Amino acid sequence: xxxxxxxxxxxxxxxxxLCQFGHKVRKQTVFVKLKPPGPSPLRIxxxxxxxxxxxxxxxxxxxxxxxxxxxxxxxxxxxQSTSTGSLPDYGTQIIDPYRxxxxxxxxxxxxxxxxxxxxxxxxxLNTIATYYFDGQGKALRPMVAILMARAVNYHVYGExxxxxxxxxxxxxxxxxxxxxSLIHDDVxxxxxxxxxxxxxxxxxxxxxxxxxxxxxxxxASMMIARLRSDDVTLVLSxxxxxxxxxxxxxxxxxxxENERFAHYLTKTYRKTxxxxxxxxxxxxxxxGADEATCEVAFQYGRNLGxxxxxxxxxxxxxxxxxxxxxxxxxxLKLGLATAPVLFACEKYPELNPMIMRRFGESGxxxxxxxxVHKSRGLEQTRFLAKQHGAEAARLAAHLSPSAYQRALxxxxxxxxxxxx
Amino acid sequence: xxxxxxxALRSGLRCNAVKVPSSTMISQYWGPCDRRELSIHSPRxxxxxxxxxxxxxxxxxxxEKIVGYPTSFLxxxxxLSDEIANVxxxxxxxxxxxxxxxxxxxxxxxxxxxxxxxxGLIVLLVSKAAGHSPEIPDMEQDKxxxxxxxxxxxxxxxxxxxxxxxxxxxxxxxxxxxRTADEPDDMMFGNKIALLSGDYLLAxxxxxxxxLRNQELVELMSSAVRDLAEAEFLGERDDQNNPLPxxxxxxxxxxxxxxxxxxxxxxxxxxxxxxxxxxxxxxHVLAAGALxxxxxxxxxxxxxxxPGLQTKGYLFGCHLALAWQAFLDLEAFTGPEPASFxxxxxxxxxxxxxxxxxxxxxxxxxxxxxxxDYHALYKAVLEGDGxxxxxxxxxxxxxxxxxxxxxxxxxxxxxxLANIIVAMQQDHx
Numbered sequence: 001x002x003x004x005x006x007x008x009x010x011x012x013x014x015x016x017x018l019c020q021f022g023h024k025v026r027k028q029t030v031f032v033k034l035k036p037p038g039p040s041p042l043r044i045x046x047x048x049x050x051x052x053x054x055x056x057x058x059x060x061x062x063x064x065x066x067x068x069x070x071x072x073x074x075x076x077x078x079x080q081s082t083s084t085g086s087l088p089d090y091g092t093q094i095i096d097p098y099r100x101x102x103x104x105x106x107x108x109x110x111x112x113x114x115x116x117x118x119x120x121x122x123x124x125l126n127t128i129a130t131y132y133f134d135g136q137g138k139a140l141r142p143m144v145a146i147l148m149a150r151a152v153n154y155h156v157y158g159e160x161x162x163x164x165x166x167x168x169x170x171x172x173x174x175x176x177x178x179x180x181s182l183i184h185d186d187v188x189x190x191x192x193x194x195x196x197x198x199x200x201x202x203x204x205x206x207x208x209x210x211x212x213x214x215x216x217x218x219x220a221s222m223m224i225a226r227l228r229s230d231d232v233t234l235v236l237s238x239x240x241x242x243x244x245x246x247x248x249x250x251x252x253x254x255x256x257e258n259e260r261f262a263h264y265l266t267k268t269y270r271k272t273x274x275x276x277x278x279x280x281x282x283x284x285x286x287x288g289a290d291e292a293t294c295e296v297a298f299q300y301g302r303n304l305g306x307x308x309x310x311x312x313x314x315x316x317x318x319x320x321x322x323x324x325x326x327x328x329x330x331x332l333k334l335g336l337a338t339a340p341v342l343f344a345c346e347k348y349p350e351l352n353p354m355i356m357r358r359f360g361e362s363g364x365x366x367x368x369x370x371x372v373h374k375s376r377g378l379e380q381t382r383f384l385a386k387q388h389g390a391e392a393a394r395l396a397a398h399l400s401p402s403a404y405q406r407a408l409x410x411x412x413x414x415x416x417x418x419x420x
Numbered sequence: 421x422x423x424x425x426x427x428a429l430r431s432g433l434r435c436n437a438v439k440v441p442s443s444t445m446i447s448q449y450w451g452p453c454d455r456r457e458l459s460i461h462s463p464r465x466x467x468x469x470x471x472x473x474x475x476x477x478x479x480x481x482x483x484e485k486i487v488g489y490p491t492s493f494l495x496x497x498x499x500l501s502d503e504i505a506n507v508x509x510x511x512x513x514x515x516x517x518x519x520x521x522x523x524x525x526x527x528x529x530x531x532x533x534x535x536x537x538x539x540g541l542i543v544l545l546v547s548k549a550a551g552h553s554p555e556i557p558d559m560e561q562d563k564x565x566x567x568x569x570x571x572x573x574x575x576x577x578x579x580x581x582x583x584x585x586x587x588x589x590x591x592x593x594x595x596x597x598x599r600t601a602d603e604p605d606d607m608m609f610g611n612k613i614a615l616l617s618g619d620y621l622l623a624x625x626x627x628x629x630x631x632l633r634n635q636e637l638v639e640l641m642s643s644a645v646r647d648l649a650e651a652e653f654l655g656e657r658d659d660q661n662n663p664l665p666x667x668x669x670x671x672x673x674x675x676x677x678x679x680x681x682x683x684x685x686x687x688x689x690x691x692x693x694x695x696x697x698x699x700x701x702x703x704h705v706l707a708a709g710a711l712x713x714x715x716x717x718x719x720x721x722x723x724x725x726x727p728g729l730q731t732k733g734y735l736f737g738c739h740l741a742l743a744w745q746a747f748l749d750l751e752a753f754t755g756p757e758p759a760s761f762x763x764x765x766x767x768x769x770x771x772x773x774x775x776x777x778x779x780x781x782x783x784x785x786x787x788x789x790x791x792x793d794y795h796a797l798y799k800a801v802l803e804g805d806g807x808x809x810x811x812x813x814x815x816x817x818x819x820x821x822x823x824x825x826x827x828x829x830x831x832x833x834x835x836x837l838a839n840i841i842v843a844m845q846q847d848h849x
Contacts, residue, residue: 119646121689122653184619187591188612205593207652207661210615214588214622215649218642221626222684225639230630233638237630240623247616 097147097407097414104146104163104171109135112172119219128204128212129219132179136195141178142171144276144304144411148297149283151396151404156289158400166227167283173220173236174279180216181243183209188247189334232282239278246270250336257352261342265306272312273305296398300408303392308415310385313338317372319419332365339384341368344377382416389416479843480538483836487544487565519610521617524590539582539712540575542740542840546716546733547571548833549825553724566833570632570722577625577641578715584621585648587614593660637718643684644714650686651706655693655764662789663703663764664782668773669694683714683734696773697813700766704745705738713737729827736824739817740841746814747844753798753807760794766813768797771806818845 098105113130120126146163149171153161185191186199187206193199200209217240224236249267277298284297316331317340331338335358345351348371354364372378389412396408547567560568591611622645629638656664673694687710692702705713716737717730725733749765752758762768763782772778778800785792801807818841828834 119686120650120653121686122650125650125653184615187615190608205659205661206611207589207591207593210588210591210618211649211652214585214618215646217622217626218645218649221642222639222646225635225642228635230633230635233630233633233635234627237623237626240626244616244619244623247619251612251616 095403095407095410097143097411100403100407101143101146101150104150104168105139105143108139108142108168108172108175109133112176115172115223116216116219119222120215124204124208125212125215128183128200128208129216131200131203132182132195133175134195136197137175139175140308140415141174141276141279144301144408145171145174145279145283147404147407147411148280148300149287151399151402151408152284152287152289152293152297154402154404155293155399156287159402164286166229166286169223169227170232170236170279170282170286173223174275176216176220176223177236177239177243177275180213180220183213183216185247187213189330191330227286229286231285235278235282235285239275242270242274242278246272246274257345260337260355264337264339264342268306268309269302272309273302276305276308277301293399296395300392300395303388303395304412304415307385307388307392307412310339310381310388311416311418314340314378314381314385315419317369317378329365329369332359332368335359339381340372340377342377343380344368344372344375347375347377385416389413475843479836479839480541483541483545483833483840486832486836487541487548487567519607519614520590520592521587521610521614524587524614538840539715540579542712542737542837543575543578543715543719544571545833545837545840546736546828547575547719547723549828549831549837550720550723550725550729550733551829552722556724568722570634571719573628573632574637574641574715574719574722577628578711580621580625580628581641581645581648582711584618584625585645587618587621589652589661590614632722634722637721639684640714640718640721644711647687647706647710651703654689654703654706655699656786658785658789659787660789664785664789665764665769665772665779666694666699667779667782668696668776670776683717683731696766696769700764700769700813701742703764704742708745709738709741711737712741732824732827736821739821739824743814743817743821743841744844746810746817750807750810750814753801757795757798760789760792761798763789763792763797766810767801767806769806770809771797771801771804774804774806775800814845 112133116129116133117126120129146168149163149167150161153163153167182194183200186194186201187209190201191199192202200212204212224233227233246267246269249263249270278301280301281294281298284294289297313331316328316338319328332341337355341351341355345355351368351371354361354368357364359365359368393409393412396405396412399405399408544565544567548565551566552561552568556568560570562569562572565572591614592607594607594611625641625645629641632638652661654663655666658664687702687706689702692698713734714737717734720730720733746766749762749767752761752765753767763785772782778797781793781797821841822838825834825837
């Protein structure tokens with residue numbers, strides 16, 4: 001029986017690899033999706049069986065999912081005979097999380113697009129709504145969500161664990177909520193470029209763009225509801241509330257100098273970190289992890305999110321417009337005082353009145369830009385980002401060691417060292 | 421203390437709306453807006469509306485008593501929240517500008533016929549009329565009003581979603597590339613505030629819905645938000661996204677079927693565009709009927725009713741909304757000739773279908789609906805039988821809504837709903 005099933009699965013592995021191979025030949029980047037369909041949580045075990053046995057006959061050890069992935073990839077690369085040698089062993093070394101999750105992330109934008117397309121019969125609405133789901137984004141949020149999902153699943157179920165379809169849905173939802181907020185931000189900030197192409201508000205009229213944002217949120221919200229989990233719905237509805245409140249906070253700058261930094265951090269949490277924190281919490285809830293583990297996931301996401309945004313604010317001062325895909329010093333031009341400015345303020349108090357008038361007078365933006373570079377503001381911002389990154393890494397260390405858990409650790413570095 | 425103050429404020433506002441001579445109020449506030457934006461109610465229309473109010477108002481205020489205090493959240497959470505206090509501050513800066521957000525805000529406060537409150541009210545009346553399953557614990561009931569707390573929360577969500585949509589619809593389209601002197605900063609600022617306020621309401625309805633802990637309900641109501649967004653893309657639009665009717669199809673290509681049975685799927689569009697009746701129905705099902713219908717259906721779901729009755733609730737809301745829309749469309753043609761009127765109203769749609777050559781008048785409005793010769797179209801509508809056909813359309817929708825009403829037990833809430841429907845018809849007879 002075991003023999004029978006393993007040979008069947010072996011054939012499946014070969015199919016899979018050949019498939020991959022075939023796709024590789026035709027189109028450089030496309031891999032077949034390995035995600036089986038269906039919503040039942042039991043499938044953790046269903047899929048696990050498959051994974052373990054696929055590994056069994058081929059490598060002679062009941063290795064972990066990661067080992068299997070490594071093996072599959074090694075086989076794949078040898079089949080393609082394009083690689084310079086065998087890839088590193090994922091069991092012991094740290095690898096790029098995007099590569100580790102290639103199969104899970106593959107087709108995620110297509111899936112989002114088809115979900116949106118299913119929900120409208122108005123062609124133009126579909127065009128606007130799918131505009132930012134062109135696969136050019138970093139897909140950081142889905143990546144972190146899936147990574148956490150696999151790490152927590154491993155933590156709870158051990159090596160016999162796999163990604164739940166519902167968890168992948170959360171990954172898609174997180175990217176959709178993010179895009180919906182980007183689309184509304186574009187209208188609010190009147191930005192011309194995003195992700196290296198004209199932003200939506202340049203191409204379509206504002207009413208339609210606003211409606212497209214509402215539409216994406218509505219579809220995401222329907223997807224959330226279809227997961228049929230009260231807790232997940234509550235957690236993710238918090239994200240939407242936070243996003244709006246963060247946006248409101250960005251509108252006002254009445255606070256005193258002392259409150260300013262706290263205000264900035266709260267705003268950063270609400271606008272950026274909440275989405276990451278709550279979506280990783282949602283995947284932990286879906287995996288059935290205990291409260292403490294869910295909290296670890298949440299805090300990891302919160303710290304990673306804060307670190308991410310701090311770096312973002314930093315890059316707005318140092319990166320070139322070309323690398324970012326959007327104009328730099330954009331925050332100053334919008335009248336926003338981010339961490340580098342707030343830090344610089346300590347050394348150059350003349351920044352205070354500029355902050356209060358939201359860099360509204362001519363020359364303010366250039367002057368502030370220069371003072372930030374002269375101060376230690378950028379350095380201090382990086383330090384704070386590092387601290388949050390380190391805290392995230394410390395939290396990830398609470399989870400059982402696995403390739404995914406190590407990738408969570410690596411992600412904190414990726415976020416810190418990114419250049420765009 | 422704060423509660424009583426607020427309710428006093430609210431009733432004060434209402435009195436004002438009635439007492440202040442409407443023409444001065446309108447010219448004072450709306451005058452400058454007319455240049456930029458076509459208002460749904462032109463001044464003369466608003467006066468006509470004013471004269472026909474009593475029956476309507478009586479039906480609504482009687483109905484409000486039946487389900488307890490006025491349903492609107494405007495008086496409470498809206499005024500008390502930090503975010504809205506913030507918005508109110510910013511709104512003040514906009515006074516004097518022509519941003520339509522001010523108009524939207526005014527429409528929310530003054531109880532026009534198109535008011536928000538009535539939507540939540542209908543959801544509550546349907547809730548009360550249908551009753552609820554005996555298994556629902558006492559704790560979850562508002563015994564005095566005869567509805568569930570969850571249904572009241574749902575009624576609020578309905579109002580929030582509708583308001584959010586109206587606020588987002590009130591954005592001004594500005595050309596990001598070529599900003600001109602006509603589009604100053606306060607327009608941009610107004611857009612920002614409008615977008616955020618709408619988002620705030622949408623976010624609040626998300627969390628209110630999540631708190632009801634009923635995922636089928638969340639899915640249903642989210643699909644209503646989706647429908648509202650879709651509504652803004654149906655058919656042709658001018659530069660400010662004001663809707664224009666589509667060119668009527670030749671007789672032989674018209675289809676008559678109308679299907680809204682698959683509630684969760686987006687509304688099918690095949691054969692809709694260019695067929696007067698269906699295009700009108702689709703447009704207003706998306707823009708209004710879906711939300712009211714889905715809310716009624718959701719209220720029955722919360723009460724533990726069988727799916728069959730939930731579907732009936734949906735149909736009731738949908739047909740009521742359409743009857744209501746037909747009523748609003750007719751209003752332009754009952755009083756003195758208005759300066760402008762809805763180009764996608766049923767009377768004009770029927771007239772265009774009968775006389776396709778009139779479509780050239782519509783084409784003049786491609787850039788802006790203000791360019792349309794309303795007088796010529798008005799005359800054409802009066803000459804044809806568009807008004808009669810619209811009345812017939814309204815009667816049909818009312819009949820279907822009343823049919824559903826029959827399936828509820830006879831009670832004060834059912835009577836109140838019937839009265840609202842009657843008030844809607846009477847005004848034209």
